[in-house]
Amino acid sequence: MPRVKSKTAPVVASKKLKSTKKSIIKTIHPKRKTRSVLVDVIEDEPLNDSAWLEDGGLKMTKNESEINNKIIDDIDKLDHLDNDKIDNQKKFFETLNKEVKNKTEKSEKDDIEYKNHRRVILYRRLVIKFIVLVGIVALVVSYFSFSKLTVTLNLKGETVNESMLLKIVDSNFSATNTVINSGDESDLSASSSSLYNLSENNDPRETIYGTIKEIEARVVKNYPANGETFLGNEIVGRVNIINDYNKSQALVATTRILSPDNKLYRIKNAVNVPAGGEVAVDIYADKPSQEMAIGVTTFTIPGLWVGLQNKIYAKSEAPFTYNQKIQKFINASDLSYAAQDINKALIAAAKAKADISLSSDANWLYTTNDPATITIDAKSGDQKTEFSAEAVGKIVAVSFPKDDVAKLATARLKLIVPDDKDLIDFNPTNIIYSMDSYDSVSRVATVKATFTGAMILKSDSSVISPESLVGLTAEQIGTYLKNQKEISSYSLNFSPSFIKRAPSLVDRIKIIINKN
Numbered sequence: 001m002p003r004v005k006s007k008t009a010p011v012v013a014s015k016k017l018k019s020t021k022k023s024i025i026k027t028i029h030p031k032r033k034t035r036s037v038l039v040d041v042i043e044d045e046p047l048n049d050s051a052w053l054e055d056g057g058l059k060m061t062k063n064e065s066e067i068n069n070k071i072i073d074d075i076d077k078l079d080h081l082d083n084d085k086i087d088n089q090k091k092f093f094e095t096l097n098k099e100v101k102n103k104t105e106k107s108e109k110d111d112i113e114y115k116n117h118r119r120v121i122l123y124r125r126l127v128i129k130f131i132v133l134v135g136i137v138a139l140v141v142s143y144f145s146f147s148k149l150t151v152t153l154n155l156k157g158e159t160v161n162e163s164m165l166l167k168i169v170d171s172n173f174s175a176t177n178t179v180i181n182s183g184d185e186s187d188l189s190a191s192s193s194s195l196y197n198l199s200e201n202n203d204p205r206e207t208i209y210g211t212i213k214e215i216e217a218r219v220v221k222n223y224p225a226n227g228e229t230f231l232g233n234e235i236v237g238r239v240n241i242i243n244d245y246n247k248s249q250a251l252v253a254t255t256r257i258l259s260p261d262n263k264l265y266r267i268k269n270a271v272n273v274p275a276g277g278e279v280a281v282d283i284y285a286d287k288p289s290q291e292m293a294i295g296v297t298t299f300t301i302p303g304l305w306v307g308l309q310n311k312i313y314a315k316s317e318a319p320f321t322y323n324q325k326i327q328k329f330i331n332a333s334d335l336s337y338a339a340q341d342i343n344k345a346l347i348a349a350a351k352a353k354a355d356i357s358l359s360s361d362a363n364w365l366y367t368t369n370d371p372a373t374i375t376i377d378a379k380s381g382d383q384k385t386e387f388s389a390e391a392v393g394k395i396v397a398v399s400f401p402k403d404d405v406a407k408l409a410t411a412r413l414k415l416i417v418p419d420d421k422d423l424i425d426f427n428p429t430n431i432i433y434s435m436d437s438y439d440s441v442s443r444v445a446t447v448k449a450t451f452t453g454a455m456i457l458k459s460d461s462s463v464i465s466p467e468s469l470v471g472l473t474a475e476q477i478g479t480y481l482k483n484q485k486e487i488s489s490y491s492l493n494f495s496p497s498f499i500k501r502a503p504s505l506v507d508r509i510k511i512i513i514n515k516n
Helices: 009-016 021-036 049-055 062-146 175-182 185-198 332-353 356-360 402-416 474-482
Strands: 148-155 158-170 206-224 227-243 249-251 256-258 264-267 271-273 278-284 312-316 321-329 364-368 373-376 386-399 421-424 432-439 444-457 487-495 509-515
Touching (some): 158 402, 206 402, 227 249, 271 278, 332 364, 332 373, 332 386, 364 432, 386 432, 386 444, 402 444, 474 487
Parallel strands (some): 158 206
Antiparallel strands (some): 158 444, 206 386, 227 278, 227 312, 249 271, 256 264, 264 278, 373 386
């Protein structure tokens, strides 16, 4: 039900009219001033002002009643205007209230939605963080559980050199037979002494029984002189002096001959060319040069009478050559080389003189018993192009079983190889033998054997420890392994392959050792 404004105001106005009319008019303005403050009152049914005035009100005159009615009408109009304004204000405030309420509700709704959105974001972040944390934990667990590193090492051998002396005893030699055949007691004592030396326990040589033969040999060999003295350049050639004249013609040494291109040469020796004959003679040039080495041609002799130059002339049959004139001589190095080479030639002659089985068997060693007698037919500084040397001596041929020496060499190498290493790459055929000495009385030869091998760490030896690789990157592991002298090469196998860092657990690192 709509609220209606009370109409008690006219009553108040009627009371005030008793004093003056002006006061009634003045009372209208305060109401206008106080219209901004409204009090809504729910009234009962409105009373008729005139009836109220008639029934219980004061008796008014007709004029007063008209004036009062007019005032009431004015007030009603004013009230109507005020009600319109109040309704507009009411509508305004209602609209404003609705807007405020809507805004408040919307704001509250937005706040709720914002708070809900914040909660969703917060929960989402928490879920993401939890998932990331779980993922990190899973990765860490996977890393420690599944990460693995296999290191394959290729080891290189360490070269070891060793040598030993061999005492080669002739198994076919009998000291007793030698003494009986000689009939000399001094020989007997010497032979007994030699036999005693063979059994000495302090002898550092390893005893090997073999075969020893003595061979007499002689050899003569020529050697070139390598010393040179530069004497200058020369033109070497030969011409035939032809005489078509009816008288013989004598020509002295140094006689000039001239080529068609005006190159001048001279003959080396004096000649007498008979009439109708010819004589060959060597030539030379005063100023030898490469241009003077000409081909076959005919020469004139400018020293003869012009009328004879076409009858007596020279002709070459081969081109001239340009050479450097060198004087050969024997120097000290030529003599030293000849002395060394003649010994080899003496051994080669002994091999040729011995049995074919002896000369072809690779197990034989050859050396001279005593320094060979060497004779050279020249001395240092002699101007010769070559010289000869002669050597005479006794060659000693020694043979022994190489397999026995190989066993001794292997045992010797194993003695010097540490316990944590193995002997590898030992080839008995690479043992180098050299004759050290020979005793012709006891028929014992001392041979030096030089051999090499390689030792390498055992497979169960700890080249590197897995503890030293824990947590290292591939680059750091490579740097570490390259500094190990026992390692020739290596390979790293990470699992999973994208992880290039060694596991943090020692038991996840495996080391495999390969021997080269």
